[in-house]
Amino acid sequence: MSQLNKQSTIVTALISIFLAMIIGSIAMQVAGYNPFAAYQALFVGSLFQAFDLGETIRTTTPLILTGLAVAIAFRTGLFNIGVEGQMIVAQLASLLVGIKLNLPPVLHMIVAVLVGGIAGAIWGFIPGFLKAVRGVNEVIICIMMNFIALYLSNVLVRNWLSEQGTDSTPKIPESASLRVDFLSEMFDSSRVHLGIIIALIMAFVMYILLWKTKRGYELRAVGYNPSAAEYAGINVKRNIILSMVISGFFAGLAGAGELLGTQGYMAIQSAFTGIGFDGIAVALLGANTPIGVILAALLFGVLTYGSQNMEHVAQVPPELIRVVVAAIIFFVAANISGILLGAVKKKRRAKES
Amino acid sequence: MIDMLTNILQTTVLYSTPLILAAMGGLFSERSGVVNIGLEGLMTMGAFIAAITSLSTGNPWIGLIAAMIAGVILALPHAVAAITFKADQVVIGVAINFLALGLSVYLVKFMYDAGQTPTVQKKLEAVAIPGLSKIPILGPSIFQASPFTYIAIVVVILSYIILYKTTFGMRLRAVGEHPHAAETAGISVIAMRYTAVLISGALAAIGGACLSISIGSEFNQGTVAGQGFIALAALIFGKWNPFGALGAATFFGFAVALSLMGQLIGLSKYVPSEVLSMLPYVLTIIALASFVGRAVAPSALGKPFEKGSR
Secondary structure (H helix, E strand, O other): OHHHHHOOHHHHHHHHHHHHHHHHHHHHHHOOOOHHHHHHHHHHHHHOOHHHHHHHHHHHHHHHHHHHHHHHHHHOOOOOOOHHHHHHHHHHHHHHHHHHOOOOOOHHHHHHHHHHHHHHHHHHHHHHHHHHHHOOOHHHHHHHHHHHHHHHHHHHHHHHHOOOOOOEOOOOOHHHOOOOHHHHHHOOOOOOOOHHHHHHHHHHHHHHHHHHOHHHHHHHHHHHOHHHHHHOOOOHHHHHHHHHHHHHHHHHHHHHHHHHHHHOOOEOOOOOOOHHHHHHHHHHHOOOOHHHHHHHHHHHHHHHHHHHHHHHHHOOOOOHHHHHHHHHHHHHHOOHHHHHHHHHHHHHHHHHO | OHHHHHHHHHHHHHHHHHHHHHHHHHHHHHHOOOOOOOHHHHHHHHHHHHHHHHHHHOOHHHHHHHHHHHHHHHHHHHHHHHHHOOOOHHHHHHHHHHHHHHHHHHHHHHHHOOOEOOOOOOOOOOEEOOOHHHOOOHHHHHOEEOHHHHHHHHHHHHHHHHHHHOHHHHHHHHHHHOHHHHHHOOOOHHHHHHHHHHHHHHHHHHHHHHHHHHHOOOOEOOOOOOHHHHHHHHHHHOOOOHHHHHHHHHHHHHHHHHHHHHHHHOHHHOOOHHHHHHHHHHHHHHHHHHOOOHHHOOOOOOOOOOOOOO
């Protein structure tokens, strides 16, 4: 991660996005699609009408939170690849509060969101605890926890929560829903919900926590150099666990938002949604800063939601966007832009002398 | 009773095969010090290429070879980014998984205008070994198995010999444990790691091919569905050792067999199939938390090699 801070992160991000979109165009050109028409359809179809804009914001909402989740773990030197699983258990927890508890409106929603966040935090605690106490690589535990969460939710939905004869649970009541009329009306009755407010608040919380508090200083110090942090009297183990718990909490809020705002129910899932994995790309592209995460999430929201219109108008299969996302991760992680800029500078220097 | 045992053993062997192959792929890469989260993507690419090549040539053996080549090609950017550009190996693995799934489903939709390939008619069918296949229970499962199973057994034995009995293997392991010492002894860390990552691509892709042209007979986006990650778990559960990984992969295959046959043998009345599917993952976590620790993993695993640094 330290590579990212050395040079302008915005330049890195823009060059990587540009190169990745070229890769995407090549993939389209080779298959005989028109890349210009496709990209145009992608942006027009996600930003130009109130309804589409609302849906783009809805798609962006969980990406901000999963991006923050991955970013805060990265800052402490941890790789939370378990966001996907943390989201699933949060959805389960929020659903249970939604359909099993009877609470007045607003309070019901707040409790459901918080319980979701806490469920995600618990799911994040386990790899954090094992890393801190047993020295086990958190990446492996997180991957395992993802699958356990997926099967756990399926077994509960199938055997306990689903309505007779269906593969899905009943819908949560209005009182627990994150959807509010004024937002939906503002965006031409799209499914945009209060989750976006939660996401933006959390980005602000992360900024204050990491850069304005002593605890945040400790978290970052552990990320920079755990041995030095330990020597300076910082409790490294406690900070590792704390970082994974906060990360899991953010992931949990993403799950809660998806359940209480977007879907309203759970169904048996054959595979992961991928929103958690996208969080890795969002955090990388956003250089692990809150504002960067918000912007990167917006880009991914546009790409994901816009890909539907791209298929509709230019017939390009929406999976093309996965290729573009993969290329973005690749270029940022391998610091291709740094290598390119380095080469340009060298040439310039050679010319001058 | 005999029939049931035969049936369970047969299914276990069948479903362990792709896991064993991919785990051996992971073994080479990780013993050289490169984390391979990308096994899932390499298997996906292998499954996809094997299916479309078998469909277009009508010969599944060509499909198998094409899958291997595709695996090596996909492993190349992984190697370049992780070794030459010293990128975070886990992040690059994630990118490889994204790329493989995205590209293969994109191409399937482009080529067939559908979410899956047509059915592969000529698959690699089970081959009976004369005489041995007549042994009760063991015969029908091990000696009348898919060619992939025989390949997997040979690959495990070869992996053991290569890693522990040859100079090449000794060097590969040295690079994964103490790259600087290895470099001082005149071994090229970079070249060894490239070789290991490319071998890993070929083996994982064969594992993927097994899913689309032997166990199954088509490719869609759910063909691999996390088996690359189970293979990774098997590798860790087996303590990064060929026979250990073989044992773990077989055990995980057994869990899959039970979850598939739960209905048939009446097990699903007591244990939901999802719980059986969960088993490999829960066991791996328990194993990692208790006896397999940091101490067993190759000590340079995940660390990019910087010449001259300490």
